[in-house]
Amino acid sequence: MSISSNDTLQEPWIYDDPERFLAPGDVLEPGELPPPFDLADIEASGDAHSAAMNELEGINARARVLIADEYAGIASVLRDAAACPDPWVGPDPTLDAAWLDPQGRSVAAVRAERRNIAVRAAALELSVRLGMSENTVRTRATQADTLRERCPKIWNAFRSGRVNERNASTAAQQAATLPARATDAWAKFDELLTGSAQTLAPGKFRVRARVVRERVHPEHIDERHNRANEERNVWFQPEADGMASFTVLATADKVIAVQRYADAYARQLRGQEGDERTLAQLRTDIVLDLIARGSTTETGTWSARASVAVTVPVMTLLERDDEPATLDGYGPIDTETARRLAGDAPSWVRILTHPVTGTVLDVDRTTYRVPKALRRWLEVRDQVCTGPGCMRSARDCDVDHRLDWQYGGKTSDTNLGPLCEPHHVLKTKSKWALYRDEFTGARWWVTPTSLTVPVEPPPF
Template identity: 40%
Template sequence: MDPRNALQLASVGDIVDAVVAADRLLATVSAHRAELIDEARRRSELSEATTARPAGARWDARTVARRELLSELACALRLPQRSMETLLAESEALVHELPATMSALRAGEISYRHAKAMIDHAGSLPAESRKEFEEALLPQASRLTAAKFDGTARKARERTHPETIRTRHEKCAGDRAVHLVPARDGMAWLNAYLPTATAHSIYNRISDLAISLQRPDETRTLTQLRADVLSELLIDGVGAPGTPSAGLGQGVRATVLITVPVMTLLGHSEEPGHLEGYGPIDPETARRLAAKAPSFIRILTHPETGCVLSVGRSRYKVPKDLRRWLRVRDETCRFPGCNRSASRCDIDHGLDWQFGGRTDSDNLANLCPPDHDLKSETGWSVKHARDGTLNWTSPGGRTYSTDPATPMGPAPPPPF
């Protein structure tokens, strides 16, 4: 063997050892993080006894303490509050319910993904069954990939769980959901969490329709046909994806907000449009959607700066005009880390109306109902800047800023 090759292999081996050591360190740090998060939870609960609630408050001291802790940690770690809630529950489980798993994580013997799999499966068992389950499964975690271990733990849970699968399925079916996940280049994932039989029925149905459309001259793959069939079924209510560029169907029409630069709309520019809740879309798609829109809210943008110049006042009631204007400006809930669409938000007065707050753009912002309640019931406060920036201060004194999604000029004055 060439000595140079031997030296290179030895060097690679050393690097692999270093990577393994770094990975073990990550596990140790994850265990320490779990301990700190759980300690924060413990201290937060202790503060409940000393927290006085004003008369008429909708939240009790326990709810306030928990929501303040969740929001403080979520903002500090730049996580959605729901993700932080999961991390808080996982930390509590590791510290108090799965001590052997916590020890293995602290020693770097397993990764956090392995620990999470143990939490997910052991946590759904009765408390008296968890220790035995943990002792039986944990040795396998150190020799299997996280995915393999998850599958092994799932099978063991099925054998161990005292409840029938029917009872457990009925409980889990309550968590069914659909999620939209933005991707790159004008694409997105539409994910559905459904009962297995329903999911398979849907997949088989769109597969059958897709296969029926295959022809010698059909250029689309079966996978592409499935996607087109699903789109046509959900939007038009018909399974005939023969016209890929077709717009919305004759049934229920989706409501989306699309900002199109006026020069793009006229075909004199290739500047992208902006799809609410997603971001840039290609000019051709923007023009096609605008052409098929049943009505318009007039939003003109500067062809060079992109700054909104005007919002049409096509409604008699001013609050509706302002809601439209704020929806364009904010696009999502304006609490740090929240991505809920502004179309499903409340309009909040930064300075409350009863304390002299004005109903104008400098004092209004979209907040989703949970974050609206958080602002009203806890120690969070917000100040509005003239450019639409919201400056938040947490109960612990940390500060965060959220920027408007769309640069806006002054709002049209409300004719009250």
């Protein structure tokens, strides 16, 4: 497309410097327009791209400021909840001169618990309102407080949009691991990293922050390592497409030894005729075989068995339907795996759903203790904790009486549901309340600030 001298100008700025579109040596007479040109010439000149880049830089800076404001706001709400728990947990009973704690705790202990519960109740409500996990809310509040106290220079740069969120988070994580009273180390850490936080990409800044933290830390690394080793752990994370990740946190020497063994063994197996697996696939298979069966050419054999539930629609099991089965704690799995687990593995608990309704008949009990069969049904029905946004497996939760047993609540599926321990405590000791419509079965939470939050349906 081209524009002639008779066309209406849609972009007036195009002619701000008309001579830049002339050939070398050409000159325009007064009032004369340049010869026709293509809009591609403007794009090729770089002006449009430069303007777009500048605009995006401005947007990014404003976004950084807003994100920092969010961090500061979250931290402020949680600090206020700790300072004034009443809106979250109700009036302070210790102010009554005749009050006696049923558990024999001191006034200080009860007030400390009230502050803790209030902060947790506020964090849960913020997670609902902001669409974040509770862990994210608590993490942002903690990092904001850490930066404000230990790294004021980085905090101010973050609040003004000169430091991105990832670098600010990294600085907070590293600063938080410095000793609580090492104020000199805080100041050095803040001073040495303020410039880098504004200029380095997140990956490089993460390495830089770790190096600076090691330099300014007043405690010897051997002592820190021994303490960190006490925190070793493993955890599981569901992934897409029937996959999952398994993470191990342990001493570096042991983790590296496992990695090198798996790599060396994988390279050895790769040379075998007929094995077309990649090195990455071989490493994975070796590590999983070693953990699951303990079977390698060098370590001998050991075995362990665990009971895991898989819910399989009966028509799928009979190969008359392809409705996905559900693996407890993970979600939908492929039908071939489900049939194999349901048919061949005696250590798996097999649960068949009704081919029409997919439910189990209601069971009512008149005792407080929840029978195993009823607990199993609740685990199948709800699958995860009924707390807002919580993904804790129902089998790892408490069974909560929605209406407390002491107030006439029955031990029945209509009055029971899984709640993880943290959410169970909030329901019992804060102003979070759980309700149920007896006609429709719908359940919902009401927050301390009167927000209604429907109980989310099972994720699978």
